[in-house]
Amino acid sequence: MPRAKRKKVTRVTAYLPVSSDLTKLKSGRSLEFTVKSGGKKLGTLFLGRGSVEWWPRGNKIHSLRKDWESFADLLNRVMSKEQA
Secondary structure (H helix, E strand, O other): OOOOOOOOOOEEEEEEEOOOOOOOOOOOOOOEEEEEEEEEEEEEEEEEEEEEEEEEOOOOOEEEEEHHHHHHHHHHHHHHHHHO
16 A cells, blocks of 8 residues: 655744834844744745845845835735636
8 A cells, every 4th residue: 555645844933022013113123934844944034114034045145025015016916826
């Protein structure tokens, strides 16, 4: 009998301060999410007052940074392509 395929588990860990006001100007605070799949790190996502930033695993120089409006536009474009 063939073995059943193991489902890959994606894990997202958030490092949250007890209480954080992300809207304060120059507070330097953000939410940090470490994203892993099958135990392998995919990258780190930072959510801040003015932007969203994605740092792929092993990349310490280049990140994808979008302000909230651009990020929403990006998601809307991706979602509309998937629904087509």
